[in-house]
Amino acid sequence: PAVAAAMRLGAVLSALRPALPLLLGLSLGCSLSLLRASWSHGAAEERCLAPGPPAPPARGAPPEAAEGRPGPGHEDFRPRIVPYYRDPNKPYKKVLRTRYIQTELGFHERLFVAVLTSKATLNTLAVAVNKTVAHHFPRLLYFTGLRSAKVPHGMVLVAHGDERPIWLMYETMNYIHQHFGSDYDWFYIMQDDTYAQAEQIKALVTHLSINQDVYLGRAEEFIGGDEQARYCHGGFGYLLSRSLLLKLHPHLDSCRNEILSVRPDEWLGRCIIDFLGITCVSQLQGQHYHTYELAKNTEPEKEEEDEFQVALAVHPVSDMTLMYRLHKQFSRIQLDRVYREIQDLQMQIRNLTALTPAGEAGVTWPVGINAPFLPKSRFEVISWDYFTEQHLFSCPDGSPKCELSGASKADVSEIIESAVEQLNRLYQPLLRFSKRQLLNGYRRFDPTRGMEYTLDLLLEAATQKGHSHVLAKRVSLVRPLSKVEIIPMPYVTEATRVQLVLPLTVQDLDFVANFLDMFAMNTLDTHDNALLTLLFIYHPYDAQRVGQVDVFAGVKAMVGELEKRYAEVKIPWISVKTEVPSQVKLMDIVSKKHPVDTLFFLASVWTEINMEFLNRCRMNTISNWQVFFPVHFQEFNPALVYRGEQTASSNTDFLRDGHFDRHSFAEACFYNSDYMTARTKLAADILDRDEVLESMEVFDVFLHYSGLHLFRAVEPGLVQKYTLRSCNPRLSEELYHRCVLSNLEGLASRSHLAMALFEQEQANST
Secondary structure, eight states: OHHHHHHHHHHHHHHHGGGHHHHHHHHHHHHHHHHHHHHHHHHHHHHOOSOSSOOOOOTTOOHHHHTTSOOGGGGGGSOOOOOOOOOTTSOOOOOOOOSSHHHHHTOOEEEEEEEEOOTTTTTTHHHHHHHHTGGGSSOEEEEEOOSSOOOOTTOOEEEOSOOOHHHHHHHHHHHHHHHHTTTEEEEEEEETTOEEOHHHHHHHHHTSOTTSOOEEEOEEEOTTSOSSOEEEOGGGOEEEEHHHHHHHGGGHHHHHHHOOOSSHHHHHHHHHHHHHOOOOBSEETTEEOOEEEOOTTOOGGGOOOHHHHTOSEEEOOOSHHHHHHHHHHHHHHHHHHHHHHHHHHHHHHHHHHTTSTTGGGGOOSSTTSOOOOOOSSGGGOOOOEEEOSSEESSOTTSOSOEEOOHHHHHHHHHHHHHHHHHHHHHHTTTEEEEEEEEEEEEEEEETTTEEEEEEEEEEEEEETTSOEEEEEEEEEEEEEOOOOOOOOOOOOOSOOOEEEEEEEOGGGGGGHHHHHHHHIIIIITTTOSEEEEEEEEEOHHHHHTTTTOOTTHHHHHHHHHHHHHSTTOOOOEEEEEOSSOOHHHHHHHHHHTSOTTOEEEEOOTTOOOOHHHHHHHHHHOBTTTEEEEEEEEEEOOHHHHTTTSOOOOSGGGTTTSEEEOTTOOOOEEEEHHHHHHHHHHHHHHHTTOGGGGGGOOHHHHHHHHOOSEEEEEEEEEEEEOOOOOOOOTTSOHHHHHHHHHHHHHTSOOHHHHHHHHHHHHHHHHO
């Protein structure tokens, strides 16, 4: 019996063994919860010192707070559900939100700069300010009292019409408040005889709080005034916060009538002190406004004082030459400071890398630059481009050899000079190198770090004793990617009407029905702000027989059905007779029939229109600034890709079996005004040689005859089904070649073509 009992106990324990951790965890959790409950109960009892009525709440405390509940001030932090209500009696109106979150949240720009100038210095010192520091500030305007001043090139001038200094200051403050008071956080006012370090001033405002009333500059005492009151000297510039400007504006008229002063900076300082009680300071929130006063006949290159080195503003600047010399000297000082900071950072990186698991081997070259990209497969390998001093052996047009010119030639020359300069810096004074010839050159663009170069140089090395020797040396250089800069672009909206233009030939008739169905579903049903114009291109033979047999009769019937289904929609068409359907000639006809502010989308019959792309067409096309040429996604031939299998239809296979057709320029978004401007320049260039237009596309017109930005990017919203395009041999050789390449590359990928050839060989062998 004992043995049987032991066996039964062992069987029970083996059955419960998987559940033992769960049982132990539950027991431990229950025990800890009981202990915590007892501790909490004991602590609650200790707070009850004596029985009696509750103590009265503190003065000013709300009754809810006295009872242990949050007061009314905490209600703002509680989430509340605001029910949506729309008046059924009012018509529904689509709400157009701003495109950028910065606009919707009411963010302000950082800094606005105002430069006070005069008749005597407008064409001298003001121009020098504009050439030295104006491009470093986000927004800079010049203010003068002249009535009809001739504005120098590249300057924005505001003329008030009164040259009295006090009146000029009064009108300037009014103008700044009226036009920029709600757009900027800081306002910097300076004279044209002041040199200001733009980058240092921009860095200064980033360290100051915008919630305070700031009047910052070089503090000066009033003549015969209060010893405590200070005004900011106008010659060294001063900084005003937006909050101070808003408070000061209502008192400007009173200051103009009540305060008498000869100097405009004293008048403004007295106005701020009398009505706002704020005095000028040279130090605020740990930031110092350093200035330096130039003496007569000063040589900026010889100034070595610390006060000069750290100055944000220098005054007085007597002439343009001195302004340029100051700018050169401060640029050199800033450059030396940046180089020292780079060396310190590189030393810190070396010291820290030695402590990492990789050790000193983990230090990449150059120090502080990202390591080269490591490909994970042979398809990710970045190829090197070979070049010499005269030729490039990787050309944009695909040819094996082309002449080195333009930006590429300047790039190669600069790299060679930099390489020789670095070698001399390393080996001087023992050796002096001079270039004889570039033997081999290689370069590639690494998106993780920048442009990499490898040069084989034939050099002549000269010693201190005059001996020379010719040797070959290989050097490696990197042009790293610099700081990313956001380019300011004009503001555009998604409410612009898009005018679609669809050219049609006889070969396109089989695809028109699908195009019109997609257009109706994605634009007409959704009430998108888009219109359609059809361009019927008749062959001369078909045009003669249009009275008996109209090849586009079926298309016109489909258009009539659409107009019946959508009563408010009209789809016009234009008939053209030509043997060579030149894109430029066709666009000339359409352009004359639409207003100049029309936004065109030049489409193809295989394009499937959708709202997502139309919005990008609106956003990427900017009048008098930018045109948009999307690269559509072309699906491969399903007969080669799937070979009888079921085609992929799930969303995960989107943009899988195809490629972006970089040879096609059929789709384009541009404004009619921009096209007319470029077309006018083209007409003046070719005169009456209209046959030149047959070898051009709209892309070529904008590329060669407009100063606009040409934005060409892949567009996943434009997906085209596979079809074999008909290439017109009457077009130019280049256009015909591009059409053939587009057809060939659109057949299938290399792997699919290889599989198709393999299966064909297998079938032939059997």
